[in-house]
Amino acid sequence: MDDPLIDAARRLLAEGTAGSNSAAISVSELSQALKRTVEDRFGHVRIRGEVSGWKKAASGHAYLTLKDEDACIDAVMWRNAAARLAFRPEDGIEVIATGKLTTYPGRSKYQLVIDTMELAGEGALMLLLEKVKAKLAAEGLFATDRKRPLPFLPRVIGVVTSPTGAVIRDILHRLEDRCPTRVIVWPVQVQGQGAAEQVAAAIAGFCALPEDGDIPRPDLLIVARGGGSIEDLWAFNEEPVVRAIAAATIPLISAVGHETDTTLADHAADRRAPTPTAAAEMAVPVKAELERTLATRGQSIERCARRYVARGAERLAAASRLMPSLPGLLDPQRERAAAAAARLDRALGRRVADARGDLARAGGALRPPLLRQRVALGRDRLARVGLEPRLLLRSAARAHERLDRLSRLLASLDPDRPLARGFARVMARGALISSAGQARDAGAMLLHFADGEVAVRSDKAPAPRRSAPAASDQGSLL
Known part of the structure; x- marks a missing residue:
C-alpha cells in the first residue's frame, strides 16, 4: 500500500489533502508576517558591534554594517538621526547602537534602523581619536612649519x-x-x-x-x-x-x-x-614691564646722545684751536680792499680831469663867435657860387680830389700803421712815451703792437752812455 505523503509528493497538481487544515499562503503574506513578528519582537534593541563600511549618502542617510567575530548585520541611520551624532564614525570603531529591527521583503533581508549611536567605552573613544589624529597628521595639519x-x-x-x-x-x-x-x-x-x-x-x-x-x-x-x-x-x-x-x-x-x-x-x-x-x-x-623697559631704554638713549654731543664738542674745540683766527683771515683781505679803493679813487680823479680837459677843448672849438664867423663865410661862399650846375660839379670835383688827398694823408699819418711793420707805441697812464727818460720815470708802461698790448715795467737804472772814442794822437795815414 502506498504512503499518502509519497503520493502527494508525486502529484503534479496541488489538491486538498484529507485531514489537513493548512491553507497555502503567498510569499508576500509570509514576508509581512515575518516583518510584523520581527518588528514586534525586536522593536527596541541595543547592539554592540564594530563599524564597517560606513558611508554617508548625499541625501544625509548613513549606511553601515555592525559586526563581531561570528556575525554581521546591516544597519541604516536616517538623515535626522545621522545629523544628531556626537562623533563621526570610523571603520573599526566599536559602538553601541540603539534602534529597531526591520525587514525588507523585496530582498528577504533584515536590517537595523539606528536611532542613536554611542562609542562603546572610553577605549573606543580613544581609538577613534587616534584614527582621526593619524588621518589629519598625514595631511600635514599638525606640521611644525x-x-x-x-x-x-x-x-x-x-x-x-x-x-x-x-x-x-x-x-x-x-x-x-x-x-x-x-x-x-x-x-x-x-x-x-x-x-x-x-x-x-x-x-x-x-x-x-x-x-x-x-x-x-x-x-x-x-x-x-x-x-x-x-x-x-x-x-x-x-x-x-x-x-x-x-x-x-x-x-x-x-x-x-x-x-x-x-x-x-x-x-x-x-x-x-x-x-x-x-x-x-x-x-x-605686561604693560608695566613695557613701560619700565621703554623708560630704561629712553634713559640709555639720552645718555648716549649726551655722550655723543660732549665728544662732538671736544672735537670741535680741538679743531677750533688749530684753525686760524677770524681777524687773521680777514685782515689781509681788508688791506687789499683798502689799497684797491685808494687806487680806484686816484684813477677816478685822473679820469675826471682828463674828461674835463677834453670837454674844455671841445667847448673852445664851439664858441659862438667862431661859429657865427664860419656861418658868415659859408654864406658868402654860397652867394658867390650860386646855383650853377657847372660850378657845383667843379666844386664837387675839387672837393673829391681834396678828400682823396686828405684820405691818403690820413692813412699815411695813421699812428697804428707803423705797428704793422714791427713798431710799437709806448703809453704810460694814457700818455705817449717818446723818450728813455719818460720811460724810466713812468715805471709801468703798455706797449701797443699791431696784434695786441703787452704790459712792461722799467726797474733798472739807466745804462751809462758810451762815450765817443777819443781822438787818436796818431796822425792820419793819408
Whole structure:
C-alpha cells in the first residue's frame, strides 16, 4: 500500500489533502508576517558591534554594517538621526547602537534602523581619536612649519568661547591686569551636538572680516573652553574644528581644558595654552614691564646722545684751536680792499680831469663867435657860387680830389700803421712815451703792437752812455 505523503509528493497538481487544515499562503503574506513578528519582537534593541563600511549618502542617510567575530548585520541611520551624532564614525570603531529591527521583503533581508549611536567605552573613544589624529597628521595639519609667530602687541583679540562661562571672565580679567586690549567675543556652544560646527564657523567668520570693516579684524584669536572629561571636550577633536584652525589666516591660540587636557585643536593651533588664563598671558605682554623697559631704554638713549654731543664738542674745540683766527683771515683781505679803493679813487680823479680837459677843448672849438664867423663865410661862399650846375660839379670835383688827398694823408699819418711793420707805441697812464727818460720815470708802461698790448715795467737804472772814442794822437795815414 502506498504512503499518502509519497503520493502527494508525486502529484503534479496541488489538491486538498484529507485531514489537513493548512491553507497555502503567498510569499508576500509570509514576508509581512515575518516583518510584523520581527518588528514586534525586536522593536527596541541595543547592539554592540564594530563599524564597517560606513558611508554617508548625499541625501544625509548613513549606511553601515555592525559586526563581531561570528556575525554581521546591516544597519541604516536616517538623515535626522545621522545629523544628531556626537562623533563621526570610523571603520573599526566599536559602538553601541540603539534602534529597531526591520525587514525588507523585496530582498528577504533584515536590517537595523539606528536611532542613536554611542562609542562603546572610553577605549573606543580613544581609538577613534587616534584614527582621526593619524588621518589629519598625514595631511600635514599638525606640521611644525605651519606654525606662525604670535603678534607682540595685538590691537584686537578675538575669543571663541561660551559667553556665559567663567572662561571669558578669566580671560578678560587677566588681559585687564596685564595690558588692556580690545576683545571681541564670538559666542558659541563648546560641547554637545552642533558645538564643533559653531566653533569652526566662528573661526572662519573672524578670518573673513575685512581689514577696514565696521567690525575690526582681530590680530589674534583665542579658542577657549574650561576643563572637563574627554566627552565634554570632544567637539575640539572634531575634524571641522581642526580644519578650521589649520585654515585660519589669523594667528591662533588653543586654550581648551586644563593643563593635562589635550585635544586635536591644540596640535593644529599656532600655540597651545594650558589654561584660558595662560592664553591671555601669552596674548599680551605686561604693560608695566613695557613701560619700565621703554623708560630704561629712553634713559640709555639720552645718555648716549649726551655722550655723543660732549665728544662732538671736544672735537670741535680741538679743531677750533688749530684753525686760524677770524681777524687773521680777514685782515689781509681788508688791506687789499683798502689799497684797491685808494687806487680806484686816484684813477677816478685822473679820469675826471682828463674828461674835463677834453670837454674844455671841445667847448673852445664851439664858441659862438667862431661859429657865427664860419656861418658868415659859408654864406658868402654860397652867394658867390650860386646855383650853377657847372660850378657845383667843379666844386664837387675839387672837393673829391681834396678828400682823396686828405684820405691818403690820413692813412699815411695813421699812428697804428707803423705797428704793422714791427713798431710799437709806448703809453704810460694814457700818455705817449717818446723818450728813455719818460720811460724810466713812468715805471709801468703798455706797449701797443699791431696784434695786441703787452704790459712792461722799467726797474733798472739807466745804462751809462758810451762815450765817443777819443781822438787818436796818431796822425792820419793819408
